[in-house]
Amino acid sequence: MKIAAAQLTCVPGDVTANVKQATELADRARADGAELVVFPELTLTGYELDLIAANPGLLVDADDARLDSMRSTGVATVINCAAPTERGPAIATFVYSAAGELLHSYFKQHLFEHERELFVAGDRDGRFELGGLRFSLATCYDNHFAALLGRSAADGCDVHVASSLYGTGGGVHERATIYPGISRESNMSVVLSNHVGPAGPWVGCGGSAVWRPGGDLLVEGDSSSTGVVTAQIG
Numbered sequence: 001m002k003i004a005a006a007q008l009t010c011v012p013g014d015v016t017a018n019v020k021q022a023t024e025l026a027d028r029a030r031a032d033g034a035e036l037v038v039f040p041e042l043t044l045t046g047y048e049l050d051l052i053a054a055n056p057g058l059l060v061d062a063d064d065a066r067l068d069s070m071r072s073t074g075v076a077t078v079i080n081c082a083a084p085t086e087r088g089p090a091i092a093t094f095v096y097s098a099a100g101e102l103l104h105s106y107f108k109q110h111l112f113e114h115e116r117e118l119f120v121a122g123d124r125d126g127r128f129e130l131g132g133l134r135f136s137l138a139t140c141y142d143n144h145f146a147a148l149l150g151r152s153a154a155d156g157c158d159v160h161v162a163s164s165l166y167g168t169g170g171g172v173h174e175r176a177t178i179y180p181g182i183s184r185e186s187n188m189s190v191v192l193s194n195h196v197g198p199a200g201p202w203v204g205c206g207g208s209a210v211w212r213p214g215g216d217l218l219v220e221g222d223s224s225s226t227g228v229v230t231a232q233i234g
Contacts, residue, residue, distance in 0.1 A: 001035050001036065001130070001131040001132075001133060001232070001233050001234050002032070002033045002034045002035055002036075002230055002231070002232050002233070003034060003035070003036045003037075003038070003159070003191055003210060003230065003231060003233050004028075004029035004032060004034035004036070004037040004038070004075075004228040004229065004230040005037075005038050005191050005192060005193045005208035005209060005210060005219075005221070005228065005229050005230075006022070006025045006026075006029070006037055006038065006039050006040070006193050006208060006227070006228045007040065007193060007194055007195065007196045007204070007206050007207075007208040007221050007225070007226065007227065007228075008021050008022075008025060008039075008040070008043070008195070008196065008226045009195070009196055009197030009198060009199075009204070009226060010040075010042070010043060010044075010045065010046030010047075010195065010199065011046065012045070012046045012048045012051060012198075012200075013045055013046065013048050013051035013052075013055065013058060014045075015044050015045060015058060015060060015066050015081075016066060018043055018044045018045065018046070019044065019066055019067060019069060019070050020069070021226075022039055022043060022044075022070050022077075022079060023069045023070045023073060025037065025039075025226070025227070025228055026070060026073040026075050026077055027073055027075075028227070028228050029075055029228045029230060030073055030074055030075040032228065032230045033230065034075055034228070034230050035075060035076060035098065035130070035131055036075065036076040036077070036078065036130060036131075037075055037076070037077055037078070037228060038078040038161055038162075038163060038191050038193040039077070039078060039079050039080060039163060039193050040080065040163050040164060040165060040193045040194055040195045040204070040208075041080050041091065041139055041140045041163045041164050041165045041195075042080055042081060042082060042091065042165070043079055043080050043081065043163070044058075044060055044079065044080075044081035044082070045058050045081065045082055046198075046199060046200065047165050047195070047199045047200035047201075047202070048200050049114055049115065049118055049200065052082045052089070052118065053118050056084075058082060059081075059082050059083055059084045059089055060081045060082065060083055060092075061083060061084065062083070062092075062094045062102050062105055063102070067079070067094075068100075070096075071096050071100035072100055074098050075098055076095070076096060076097050076098045076103075076130055077094075077095070077096045078093060078094075078095050078137070078161055078163065078193075079093070079094050079096070080092065080093050080094075080139060080163040081094070082119070083105075083107075085107065085120065087120045088119070088120040089118060089119050089120065090107040090108065090119050090120050090121075090122060091107065091108035091111070091115065091119050091139055092105060092106070092107050092108075093105070093106040093107075093108075093126060093137050093139060093163055095128050095135075095137070097130070103128045103130070104126060104127065104128040104137070106122065106125075106126030106137040106139075107120075107121070107122025107123075107124075108121065108122055108139040108140070108141075108142060109121050109122045109123065109124075109125075109142055109145075109148065110141045110142045110144070110145055110148070111141070112140065112141040125137075125148065125151055125152070125155075126138070127155065127157070131234075132234070133158040133159055133233070133234050134155070134156055134157045134158050134159070135157060135158070135159045135160075135161055136152035136155070136157040136159070136160045136161065136188070137161050137163075138152075138160065138161070138162050139162070139163050139164070140162070140163070140164040140165055140166075142162075143162050143164070143178055143179070143182065144178065149182055149185070149186055150186075152186065152188065153185075153186035153187065153188060157186075157188055158188060158189065158233075158234065159188060159189045159190075159191060159233060159234075160182055160183075160186065160188045160189070160190045160191070161191045162179065162190065162191065162192045162193070163193050164192060164193065164194050165194065165195050165199055165200075165202065165204060166194055166195075166204070166205055166207075167195075167199070167202030167203050167204060167205055168202070168203045168204075168205045168223075171202065171205055172205045172207075175192070175194065175205060175207055176207070179192045179209065179211060180211050180215040180217065181215070182211075183211040183212065183213055183214060183215045183216075184214055184215035186213075187213045187214065188213055189210065189211065189212055189213055189233045189234075190210070190211045191209075191210050191233075192207075192208055192209050192210075193208050194206055194207055194208050194221075196221075196223065196224055196225065196226060197224070205223055206221050206222055206223040206224060206225070207220055207221055207222075207223060208220070208221040208228075208229055209221065209229065210229065210231035210233065212233070218231035218232075218233075219231040
């Protein structure tokens with residue numbers, strides 16, 4: 001299976017504009033032969049916690065009509081957003097098939113700093129199957145917790161998917177250390193999607209990438225360009 005990791009600069013608080021960007025990148029991934037494309041944390045709003053807190057209209061359900069164009073690209077999609085739940089807003093990952101059907105919903109379990117003031121934490125791991133492969137899901141800070149990653153490996157997952165935000169400065173080292181480490185320790189392929197450019201209080205450092213089991217880098221984006229990188233897995 002070919003998998004694409006996207007990176008982009010989100011438009012703060014503009015779901016429609018960010019869906020348009022995601023749709024264009026999904027089209028590009030499909031043209032590159034990808035069957036699945038992964039997007040960064042809070043793609044649909046940008047990492048804009050104050051805007052999300054002030055505007056309930058920025059919360060997106062899995063069946064939100066604003067996602068229709070993205071669900072119609074013919075490529076399976078992993079998209080991350082702020083979503084409503086019965087307990088309050090959460091950082092959600094929605095996985096759609098190439099036909100636009102919802103395959104899975106995952107809610108970030110390990111909230112980072114000020115996220116705890118706005119969002120509720122998820123209480124279960126994320127799993128889905130596609131193209132004969134078993135996938136695990138994690139969102140940014142989730143990937144810093146060995147127990148979550150250990151469960152993914154123990155559950156027979158082939159590919160670990162991370163929608164994240166790492167910034168310039170210390171985030172560059174974290175990004176370059178954590179994800180190949182996951183692939184070495186878990187023996188899973190790892191797909192990382194990261195922001196480029198302004199992202200709330202940070203500047204995304206890019207470097208969306210795919211690693212094969214054992215930690216070898218297959219493909220990596222640069223530090224500043226919007227686009228997708230694609231690699232064969234499995």
